[in-house]
Every structure is written in structure tokens, then in C-alpha cells.
Amino acid sequence: MSGSAETGVGGRADGTATGTAGGAGDVSRGAAPDREALIDVSRGAAPDREAVIDLDAFRHNVRTLAAIARPAETMLAVKADAYGHGMVPLARAALEAGATSLAVLDIPAALVLREAGITAPIFAWMHDPDALFAEAAQADIDLGISAAWQLDAIAAAGASNAPRVHLKVDTGLSRNGATEADWPALVSRAVELDRAGAVRLHAAWSHLADASPGDDATALGRLQRAIEVGEGLGAHFPVRHLAASSAGIRMPEARLDLVRFGIAAYGISPFDDQSARDLGLRPVMTLRARVASTKRVPAGHGISYGLTYRTEAESTLALVPLGYADGIPRIASGRAEVWIGGRRHPIAGRIAMDQFVVDVGEHPVAAGDEVVVFGEGDRGEPTAEEWAGWAETIGDEIVARVGPRVPRVYLGEPGR
């Protein structure tokens, strides 16, 4: 390990930076090592732990999803630091692969993308009363708008460049978005401010609860009715959008003018009954580490806090320097497996803050050996989807929670 994991910058044996931690403003810098160098830890080329982000897999997924969505356009959600993968490199790769716009949660994240030189449309929809509307207008950020006070705040910011606004109606998810009762007033104010040149009314949109096909159909009907109500009030919505990954793949009538794909592009299925592989999508993140140390212990040996696991026979234990501070869910203790030396082994006992123990039995494992926590799955290693099952959560949470002291290392950057 280069000794720089705490600062989030990985290193190679030659000391050059290989990638960055997941900070929103970070961009990949330095030469990305080739895959062989990363995987062959015996050459000492890899740090103790890292998340390897395969941009070729990501581009493949974006191309696949964009083809499904067409003629609807593809907006790629790179919010939450691109679901833990690193916002700027993933944003660039998404645009290279056919996405025509990007989605982030809020204006500060959108400004980071602009500062990185990204000129494509960027959509941000979570704003509090102190939101940076003037800066957003200046940077040509598309704004999702849920309440009339947001429109008033944009007008009050008085930017010379009127921002495009996407009016959101709550179609059942009950997060942001105007209620049916508040929608007419929101639209009327938007129409007024559009005519006054303070905003440019661009879209009507909503977000689905993904509860059932029936609920999603009801939501689509609500959006369509809201659009009709809006048009009756003099609004024109050039763009309508509703679907994210799930409906974008399975609900053609919800694709409308654009689909806001997220999790599927990261190679994780939005469905319980179909894996990413079934959908022709490739997992993008491989979380890997190196065995820190090993020891032989006798039968009946207790392991980790609470001594919840005891060895059945004399065995080798491998210590892995990743814990719940790095995003490894503690609830997966006693259930999850990792890949070492060409086979799966169980995590033994409780996952701790910085480490967990693997019972490798009689298999020859040594300090420095590669541990794949999750990856593409093609070698037999667990996937993030499997971890989601072990942790009683969704794959989104498994990748998004990988912490900042795990360096992100990028494969497949253009020109490399």
C-alpha cells in the first residue's frame, strides 16, 4: 500500500497516482495501471484496498440502455458521486457512450461538473431556500422545481441567463414535487416568469415509486393529467420525463422524451427477478483488497467481537483490511463470502470497523493475496447484487456506501 489510503489517493509501485477517492470534486489523475497490474497483486502493484472502476463496462451499459430507451434520450444519474464510483470520470464516460445529459442531486454537484469542463445539460432538483440559484443560472444548470417559492427565488436572483426549469409533480412517491392541489399555482407562476424572461419553462417530470406495475401506471396517468392541466394554463412543456432504470427498461410507455437511468448503468439490476447479467449489463465496480496477515488456529477458536463464529477444525484465518467504515455492511457478518485464491470463502464472525476475518480452512492463502469482495462475477466472485442479498438491502447501497478511504482506480480511460 502506498500509505495514502487515508487521503484517498491510490498509488502504484512506481509512486504515481492511480485514481482518486470518491469526493465529488475529484477527477481521475495520473496514469491508470492496466488491469493485469491491478489484479496481479503479487507484483506489489496494488494498494491494500481499492475500488476498481471499469469505464468500458460502464460505457457498455450506457450504450445498452440508451439503445433500449431510444427514441427517448438518456439522462445519466451521476448523483451521490456517481453511486460511489466517482462523479467526474463517470459523467465523462456517460456522455462518450451516448447519454445526452446528466442528473445530480443539487446545484453544488452540478457546478463541480461544470468546473470539470462538462458542457452537456446538467439537471439538479434538490434545493433549499439558500440554494445557489444565481450560480446555477450562470452555469446553465437545468433546475427541477417543486414549489413556487423556488421560482420566486430564481427570479429574485436576477441572473441575466434565465435557467431552464423542469416542473415536478408528485405522482405518488411523496418526496418532492407539487401535489395535485399545488400544481396549478406552480404552473401559473412558471408561465408568468417564463413570459417575463426570468426562467425558461422546459419540462414536466416526476419520479416513480417502483412499487408495482399498477402503481407506476397510475403515476404515469397522473403525470399526463398534470401536463394537460398545465397546458390548459398556458404552459408548453417541450420535454416530459418520468422513468428511471426500472421503468426505462420494462415500461416503454413511461420513457416519454427521456429516461433518467441510474443504477442499471452501474451494472446492478433494478429488479429482484433478473440480474444485471440477465439484462446484458456489466458490474462496473470491483471492490478488492489484499490479505493483511494470516494465522493458523485450532478447532473451536472464536473469531471477532462477540466470538460469534468458532472454527470447526484447525484452520487458516485471513485478515482483510476493510470494514464497515469502508462500507462493508456489518449486517452481512456470518453470511457474506469473498473471493481469495480462486474460490469463495466465508467471512467469519463480525465485520468490524476496519477489518474482517475470513476462514480459508486448509487452502493456501498468504499475506498479500488478492481478496475480491465483489466484482463482475465472471470468475465466480460475489457481485454487489449478492452482497445486497446478504445485507438485506439493494445493490445501490452496497456501491454507494464504499467509503472515502478506498481509492477509486479507473480502467479504460480514453487515451490510456
Ligand SMILES: Cc1ncc(COP(=O)(O)O)c(C=O)c1O
Ligand atoms: C429523480 C431521480 N431520477 C433518477 C434516478 C435514478 O434512479 P435509478 O438508479 O433507479 O435508475 C434517481 C435515483 O434515485 C432519482 O432520484
